[in-house]
Amino acid sequence: MTRSETLFAAAQKVLPGGVNSPVRACRAVGTYPRFLEKGKGSRVWDADGNEYIDLICSWGPLILGHCNKEVEQAVLKAVKNGLSFGAPTAIEVEMAELVCQMTGVEMVRMVNSGTEAVMSALRLARGATGRSKIIKFAGCYHGHSDSMLVKAGSGALTGGAPDSAGVPSEIAGDTLTANYNDLDSVRRLLQANPAQVAAVIVEPVAANMGVVPPQDGFLQGLRALCDEFGSLLIFDEVITGFRLAQGGAQEYFGVRADLVTYGKIIGGGMPVGAYGGSRRLMELVAPLGPVYQAGTLSGNPVAMAAGLAQLRILQQHPEVYTGLERRGALLESGLRGALKDVPAQINRVGSIMTVFFTDAPVTSYEQAKSSDLDKFKRWYLGLLSRGVYAAPSQFEAMFLSNVHTDEEIKTIVNAAKEIF
């Protein structure tokens, strides 16, 4: 038995499924999870000393790779001054100012996860509009709050039960599901629920059913429909925020949402989420307004130090984004060549991409679901055994960082050539 297998056996006795988040259990690919011990740059090492090129990057946060020196220094410095106060600290102001500058939101509230950011933004949308219903898209994942566990993506897609037990039907009933890249499906729901829809929430690039880019006009169309029906548009930028561009998907696609949620990259690897929007909306949040939302550890100084250091680098080095696009394009074209005899679709936006094992283009959740999961399993295990650590599910993205080298991309492509 490997050390990872031994650890997994012990873990299963005290953690449900041996993990603290379902996808990590690797159940969709029929293997045990590799317990990771160390990361450096674009590499990770498991408990048995195997080295991998990391294409998960903590599911997105590590856009600068593991152990970026400036992020690391900022954290160590913060740690020495105390881990938490539950009182305002200067770094929260700097962080908020930077987030506003980079993204164009006027005010922001820090929370501790993407889930919390979305949950809070939905409450704000409901508080602001006095309406209760929310439209989401099948296959989009917005964290695990009750109202979002309806046709959710990510781990909920491979868990066998797409909708969770324990979500009261009254709550799920207020969540309406539309089809991604299908504006008519949104219009129909808005028309059938007049003046009842508080918000339409969307991953501007769907990345939790695998990467599915918005088709031309889709995000613009959502903006127009929300304006027409008096609903708020929420961009869940937990993945796309600070990744597609400094200003995330709003900047990349040139569409502004009313509320935006952040997570992952914003914390530089520490647990941070945030939601933001116009001053008018954000001033409805407590203590200024009637929408309550709080957090003992929100704005935690160590977490802020990590996030702020990483965001500063992104702000000061716009070439990171051209570099990410270049790496993404290189990997995409390499994989297209390597998989030319395999029925596969490669969907990519910037530095996130998914190889879907199906012969039809994937523009929706239905099409993503038509993928050959046995082929995916072979792909995953083939990569893993060749030293490439990718997401253990067809319905997730590969994440590149700005420290992945061309050499490493070649290694990944060569691995891909050997698998089928």
Ligand SMILES: *Cc1c(COP(=O)(O)O)cnc(C)c1O
């Ligand atoms: C990861 C993710 C979330 C949830 O964030 P957590 O920090 O895991 O709670 C929400 N929305 C999107 C789009 C995500 O990718």
